[in-house]
Amino acid sequence: MAENIKVDLELDLRGLLCPLPMVRVSQNIAKVPVGGIIKAVATDPGSLADIPSWARTTGNEVVKTERADKDITFFVKRLK
Amino acid sequence: MEQETEVKKKATIIVISGDFDKLFAAFSIATGAAAANMDVTMFFTFWGLRGIKKNMRTGRSLFGRMVGLIESGDVTKANPSKYGFLGMGRWMFGKMMKNKNVSGLSELRQLAIDLGVKMYSCITSMEVMEIDKKELIDEVSGVAGVALMVEEAQNSEFSLFI
Numbered sequence: 001m002a003e004n005i006k007v008d009l010e011l012d013l014r015g016l017l018c019p020l021p022m023v024r025v026s027q028n029i030a031k032v033p034v035g036g037i038i039k040a041v042a043t044d045p046g047s048l049a050d051i052p053s054w055a056r057t058t059g060n061e062v063v064k065t066e067r068a069d070k071d072i073t074f075f076v077k078r079l080k
Numbered sequence: 081m082e083q084e085t086e087v088k089k090k091a092t093i094i095v096i097s098g099d100f101d102k103l104f105a106a107f108s109i110a111t112g113a114a115a116a117n118m119d120v121t122m123f124f125t126f127w128g129l130r131g132i133k134k135n136m137r138t139g140r141s142l143f144g145r146m147v148g149l150i151e152s153g154d155v156t157k158a159n160p161s162k163y164g165f166l167g168m169g170r171w172m173f174g175k176m177m178k179n180k181n182v183s184g185l186s187e188l189r190q191l192a193i194d195l196g197v198k199m200y201s202c203i204t205s206m207e208v209m210e211i212d213k214k215e216l217i218d219e220v221s222g223v224a225g226v227a228l229m230v231e232e233a234q235n236s237e238f239s240l241f242i
Contacts, residue, residue, distance in 0.1 A: 017182045019115065023191060
């Protein structure tokens, strides 16, 4: 399960709408070391497309996405 | 440490509209592009100047003051391009957006500024509409003409005219 992913920073992005969830991840990515993981929980369905796309354009990686109820949880790995 | 050696891709956004919805799109795209590590430059011209105006009355001549009166107010007074209804639409959309927790225009603009989006105002439209530099928000990087815009656009991955 998700528990074996070591999380360096958790972000609660519930209730935020486009473009904020993606912007918040980008503002916080430098706070974790290279190779580190941000766990971000959003409720905006748009973030399902936005956060992976942001990761591709910035050279980072969404290693896992989980959905439970309205919560969408992203595990974003800083690659550089 | 951030590696600043990597050259950032550029984006240019020309904002000619002062409509709420179009300003909203412009600031959202600017913010999104800046978050995706792009170097974003916005140029505000004509009605778009509302996007960077302070909340003050502008104009010197009779016509200038008339325009200043009709176009008075800052970004928070922008009306949607549809459903204007003499300000009702602005109020309605404001409420709908607040209910859905969407950020307002001025918050979105502040976020863009925080992310390093550069904002320039068009000198000619400032002259025509009699808007002074000191009537624009302090974060405006400068006053520019079409030459700077063309130069930025030439080096941009994408340019938008909103």
